[in-house]
Amino acid sequence: MNDNKIPYKIYLSEDEIPKQWYNVRADMKNKPAPLLNPATLKPMTAEELGAVFCDELIKQELDDNTKWIDIPDDILSFYKMYRPSPLVRAYCLEEKLKTPAKIYYKFEGNNTSGSHKLNSAIAQAYYAKKQGLKGVTTETGAGQWGTALSMACAYLGLDCLVYMVKVSYEQKPFRREVMRTYGATVTPSPSDTTEVGRKILAEFPGTTGSLGCAISEAVEAEATREGYKYVLGSVLNQVLLHQTIIGLETHTALKKYDIKPDIIIGCAGGGSNLGGLISPFMGEKLRGEADYRIIAVEPASCPSFTRGKFAYDFCDTGKICPLAKMYTLGSQFIPSPNHAGGLRFHGMSPILSQLYHDGLMEAVAVEQTSVFEAATTFARVEGILPAPESSHAIRVAIDEALKCKETGEEKTIVFGLTGTGYFDMVAYQKYNDGAMSDYIPTDAEIEKGFAGLPAQP
Amino acid sequence: MNDNKIPYKIYLSEDEIPKQWYNVRADMKNKPAPLLNPATLKPMTAEELGAVFCDELIKQELDDNTKWIDIPDDILSFYKMYRPSPLVRAYCLEEKLKTPAKIYYKFEGNNTSGSHKLNSAIAQAYYAKKQGLKGVTTETGAGQWGTALSMACAYLGLDCLVYMVKVSYEQKPFRREVMRTYGATVTPSPSDTTEVGRKILAEFPGTTGSLGCAISEAVEAEATREGYKYVLGSVLNQVLLHQTIIGLETHTALKKYDIKPDIIIGCAGGGSNLGGLISPFMGEKLRGEADYRIIAVEPASCPSFTRGKFAYDFCDTGKICPLAKMYTLGSQFIPSPNHAGGLRFHGMSPILSQLYHDGLMEAVAVEQTSVFEAATTFARVEGILPAPESSHAIRVAIDEALKCKETGEEKTIVFGLTGTGYFDMVAYQKYNDGAMSDYIPTDAEIEKGFAGLPAQP
Numbered sequence: 020m021n022d023n024k025i026p027y028k029i030y031l032s033e034d035e036i037p038k039q040w041y042n043v044r045a046d047m048k049n050k051p052a053p054l055l056n057p058a059t060l061k062p063m064t065a066e067e068l069g070a071v072f073c074d075e076l077i078k079q080e081l082d083d084n085t086k087w088i089d090i091p092d093d094i095l096s097f098y099k100m101y102r103p104s105p106l107v108r109a110y111c112l113e114e115k116l117k118t119p120a121k122i123y124y125k126f127e128g129n130n131t132s133g134s135h136k137l138n139s140a141i142a143q144a145y146y147a148k149k150q151g152l153k154g155v156t157t158e159t160g161a162g163q164w165g166t167a168l169s170m171a172c173a174y175l176g177l178d179c180l181v182y183m184v185k186v187s188y189e190q191k192p193f194r195r196e197v198m199r200t201y202g203a204t205v206t207p208s209p210s211d212t213t214e215v216g217r218k219i220l221a222e223f224p225g226t227t228g229s230l231g232c233a234i235s236e237a238v239e240a241e242a243t244r245e246g247y248k249y250v251l252g253s254v255l256n257q258v259l260l261h262q263t264i265i266g267l268e269t270h271t272a273l274k275k276y277d278i279k280p281d282i283i284i285g286c287a288g289g290g291s292n293l294g295g296l297i298s299p300f301m302g303e304k305l306r307g308e309a310d311y312r313i314i315a316v317e318p319a320s321c322p323s324f325t326r327g328k329f330a331y332d333f334c335d336t337g338k339i340c341p342l343a344k345m346y347t348l349g350s351q352f353i354p355s356p357n358h359a360g361g362l363r364f365h366g367m368s369p370i371l372s373q374l375y376h377d378g379l380m381e382a383v384a385v386e387q388t389s390v391f392e393a394a395t396t397f398a399r400v401e402g403i404l405p406a407p408e409s410s411h412a413i414r415v416a417i418d419e420a421l422k423c424k425e426t427g428e429e430k431t432i433v434f435g436l437t438g439t440g441y442f443d444m445v446a447y448q449k450y451n452d453g454a455m456s457d458y459i460p461t462d463a464e465i466e467k468g469f470a471g472l473p474a475q476p
Numbered sequence: 477m478n479d480n481k482i483p484y485k486i487y488l489s490e491d492e493i494p495k496q497w498y499n500v501r502a503d504m505k506n507k508p509a510p511l512l513n514p515a516t517l518k519p520m521t522a523e524e525l526g527a528v529f530c531d532e533l534i535k536q537e538l539d540d541n542t543k544w545i546d547i548p549d550d551i552l553s554f555y556k557m558y559r560p561s562p563l564v565r566a567y568c569l570e571e572k573l574k575t576p577a578k579i580y581y582k583f584e585g586n587n588t589s590g591s592h593k594l595n596s597a598i599a600q601a602y603y604a605k606k607q608g609l610k611g612v613t614t615e616t617g618a619g620q621w622g623t624a625l626s627m628a629c630a631y632l633g634l635d636c637l638v639y640m641v642k643v644s645y646e647q648k649p650f651r652r653e654v655m656r657t658y659g660a661t662v663t664p665s666p667s668d669t670t671e672v673g674r675k676i677l678a679e680f681p682g683t684t685g686s687l688g689c690a691i692s693e694a695v696e697a698e699a700t701r702e703g704y705k706y707v708l709g710s711v712l713n714q715v716l717l718h719q720t721i722i723g724l725e726t727h728t729a730l731k732k733y734d735i736k737p738d739i740i741i742g743c744a745g746g747g748s749n750l751g752g753l754i755s756p757f758m759g760e761k762l763r764g765e766a767d768y769r770i771i772a773v774e775p776a777s778c779p780s781f782t783r784g785k786f787a788y789d790f791c792d793t794g795k796i797c798p799l800a801k802m803y804t805l806g807s808q809f810i811p812s813p814n815h816a817g818g819l820r821f822h823g824m825s826p827i828l829s830q831l832y833h834d835g836l837m838e839a840v841a842v843e844q845t846s847v848f849e850a851a852t853t854f855a856r857v858e859g860i861l862p863a864p865e866s867s868h869a870i871r872v873a874i875d876e877a878l879k880c881k882e883t884g885e886e887k888t889i890v891f892g893l894t895g896t897g898y899f900d901m902v903a904y905q906k907y908n909d910g911a912m913s914d915y916i917p918t919d920a921e922i923e924k925g926f927a928g929l930p931a932q933p
Contacts (some may be wrong), residue, residue: 026490027556033483099484100568100859111557111631129586131861131896153662173856174568185672193650193901199860199908200852395657399630402557404654441898443652451656 023460028105029272036103037267038090040260043298044370046085046305049377051256051369052344053313054080055331060476063087071249071340073237073437075146079257088260090142097141097174098264101130106272107436111400113420120423122416123278125269125296126403131197132167132408136252139261140167143250144175153246154178158208158233160288161187161361161408162194163438164252169201173363179203180247182210182236184363185228186356190445197442199453208233215239215337229353230289231363237335253289254334254343254368262295269433270299280311282419284434286411287315287324287382290368296435297380304379313380314419316411318390319459320358323348323367324382326374326465331437332366342473345372349468355458359446360387360407365468385414386457391450393417394440406438407446479593485562486729495547495722497717501827502543503762506834508713509801511537512788517933520798528695528706528797530605536714544719547599554598554631555721558587563729564893568857570877577880579621579873580735580891582726582753583860589624591863591895592749593709596718597621600707601628610703611635615665615690617745618818618865619644619651620895621709626658636660637704637801639667639693641820642685643813647902649855655900661850665690672696673796686810687746687821692794710746711791711800711825719752726890737768739876741891743868744772744781744839745818753892754837761836762787770837771876772828773868775847777815777917780805780824781832781839781924787929789823799930802829806925812915816903817844817864822925842871843914848907850874851897863895864903 044050053062068077079088090098109122127135147155154177159165165181172179181203188195188207195205209216209229215235217224226232233253241249252258273280283300285293293315303309317324319461327346334340337351347366354363374380387407392408396405396417405413416434423430440447449455489615501507510519525534536545547555565581601746604612611634615635616622629636638660645652652662665685666673691708698706709715726795730737735932737864740757742750750772760766774781784803791797793807804823811820824832831837844864851867853874854860862870873891880887897904906912 028490030487033485097859130860131855133898137859170856170859174859179873193898196901196905196908197898200861200904202856336747368511398588398657399627399659402554402588402627441590441650441654444653447657448653451653 025276027110028107028275029384031103031268031272033099033458035271036095036098038095038262039087040090041263041267041298041302042082042086042088042260043302044083044256046302049373050083051373054343055476056340057333057342057473071241073146073150073248075149076143076257079260080255091145094142094145096315101137104129106269107403112397113398115400116195116417116420116424118424119427119429120420121429121431122420123433125265126436127265128403128436128439131442132163132170134163134167135262135265135295136164136167137170138264139252139258140164140171141290142261144168144171144177147248148175148177148258152177152248154180155250156180156237156241156247157250157252158230158237159180159419160184160230160363160444162191165203165205166194166197168250169198169203172203173201180240181205182208182233184208184230184233191442194442208236210236213239219336226353227356231336231350233332234335235339238335238339248360252333253291253364254366256370258291259294259298259368259370262291263298265292265295266297266299266433269296278431280433281430282312282314282432284314284316284412284415284432286408286437287317287367287371288364288408289364292370292435292437294368294371301374301379308394314415315375315380315382316363317382318358318411319386319457320362320454321348321354321363322384323365325384328469328472329372329376330472333470334366337408343369345369348376348465349471351471352468357456357458358387358391359449360411361457362408362411383415385411388450388455388457390414391455403436404440405436406410406440407443409437412436482565482733484567485564486733487562488560488725488729489557492728493552493555494721495552496544496756497547498720498724498759499539499543499545499717500759501540501713503759504830507540508830511798512933514790514795514799514930528698530603530607530705532606533600533714536717537712541733551599551602558594561586562726563726566858569854572853572857573874573877573881575877575881576886577877578886578888579877581891581895582722584722584852585860585893589620589627590898591620591624592719592722593621593624593628595721596709596715596882597624597628597685597750599718601625601634602630604705604707605632605634609634609705611637612707613637613694613698613704614707614709615639615687615694617641617644617687617820619648619899622660622662623651623654625707626655628659629656629660637697638662639665640692641665641687641690642906644676648899651899664692667693670696671794676793683810684813686793686806688793690793691792692796709899710748710821711823713827714842715748715829716751716755717747717824720755722749722892723754723756726753734833735888737890739769739771739889741771741773741869741872741889743775743819743865743894744811744824744828745865746821747828749892751825751828751896758831758836771872772837772839773872774839774841775819775868776817776819776841776843776914778805778820780822780842782841785926785929786829786833788932789929791823800826802826803832805922806928808928809925814913814915815844816906816912817847817868819865819868840872842868845907845912845914846911847871861897862893863897864900866894869893879912
């Protein structure tokens, strides 16, 4: 193996780290729909958003036209602590699969947060600090975003309040300790520390929580505290913007070795990793400069793209956030508690939703036992224990590589390996013990989710 | 910061990965004492060692003279999956400490085993496979070695039986699952699956186990199975040899930027990381080409160097292994169960023991609360959650940097950051909760350990 001079890991130099984020909206003919004020059904103004978000981030959120946005030097310095991340040629996986396909993955797990989330966490914390805030509030599902934000806040000396989806809080006690080690306060959600949490607990006693519900609590916690703003780890345009560092590095690394991908694959929960990875490639596609198959992979138990509706919906269960137009299962949809693999958000990034709606990308839903099977195969040959979330992309990358084996095509497949699974061993244990099951929501359950959609403008 | 053109992370290219291991014994005037047969007190022959170890590894174990030993291509290929590891300039830590010292660390934690142990695991598994074996047996303390060996065995298709020190097995259930995910069988030690385990359980009911005890069980498991050999993650000459990849990469990276270290620091349990890191520098020192302060850091609760005897002793509690001449607390010494930081082996690498005895390196013992304090400081500014073991080196690197602050000296400090602490969150939680205590063995306890030493030849 490794006979064609492409190294196992393509590392850019620190000088090659992009100095600007790329705003794919500037190249989109059909812009993502604006966030709406749920009371007036009018687009949210910067002023209205200012009640919740930092000023500079609102500018980024609302800017559909500036193509390149400078990365501040302090953020670049932080990036240099763990970036550039390697683009890895999966020689061992190719050999295991005996596929003619060439497989690459952009590995974002080599930092303590264990995922790509740090790319946006440091940006958001930086702008909060710059605005003179005391701290930030947020929610976390699998815990990667919360850990990333805790790290960024520790670095900048900001207070950090994290509402963690209860099922993850219980399955991942050590995640909580990592966040505490970085100085964060972590509360399982729903909790009785907020009004919305108490309301949800009363309505759904015994609920294992959801991201949508944790968002509601974190927003309330921000609103009731002086000097705090709310930050979000996915879905929003600003987050996808920060995450383009992934795709830009990937693009540069591929170019350096004259590699042209045929298929680009990423897992999709709220869309931050996928959006970040594909943006520069999507830009080429939008400008007619190149063509790629782009595939979003989501869990069959939370299938926003493949079974959701493209509609205005709340981002949170408590219905206190603005409305976003996106593929959604309804803000009241909560995935089955047997679902272990993350990516449990009911909606999807408005940018990606628009691109998907316009036929510029595909989506597939996969079941979790097949995801863990792919994860285990990958771990044993590539030596990296992947996060369950990331393993959704591995599953489809393997499937596509196996199709190449059948057809004999030497396609080049690039996928995003967003993170590591060190804190997901309860789920791995379930799989190792043969005790993992799959769950696909019934049509009735999906319809029930849709019933909770707000009146469309 | 970063004003002097030295990047945050110095990465070598894959071509710069050393193609040979460096055998420091070749440059030692006083060779490490040979292993002795405990029955005859005569040096172990290759044939005698063959009952336990693989042939090629025995050759490496006994070879005091060949200075450079080729790394087989298959091992180099595996190394390329996770190496070269970065040499990181700790700009943020320097700034936090406001020290004129320049601090670098060689970070070995960016692989799923979470530590440097993989460097020797793949080598040992490779030679076992080459010899046509079915599998290997081993012990693991904190779990890093067991995980590393599981990964190497999964990659090569070898069976892997791991005896895990009971206190770690209980504190780190997820470590077990990682090993299982890589296909290993993990047994808490002492167990009733071996004769020696049953004997130890009878003599010390309620014991939390020790590395020495787990070694005895793993050796017995090897002896009673066809097609298996025993492998060890530290202490042995062969292990230090494989780990020189750390020091050689560090040496090359420093040279590339014309950096001359003044102080080199590593944590020391059995000595594999320290030995690997310092070997090329020690070689220069032995040959009179350069001088460095070299500091071994050990836990005050298991102080082999600083309070041990330089004597022949068993490597295992069950007294079935050969005798090694080393700094030892006695094979019956078991650190206090309140000790959370790894590095709990009663003895020390014979190579390092000889070098220490000859005054070529220093040693200090540090208490665990101060170690976790250093770990937390480091995590918050450098963004890496360090393993407790590695944090011993961080403690002393910080102490030396603070001395520079007092004296104004711009010393260059290099330390080994052996791994990450993702599976050590029980210990971190204890520290976060303020519930961690220190324990220094009394003189009487140390003397009691010495009482168990065998008659000296």
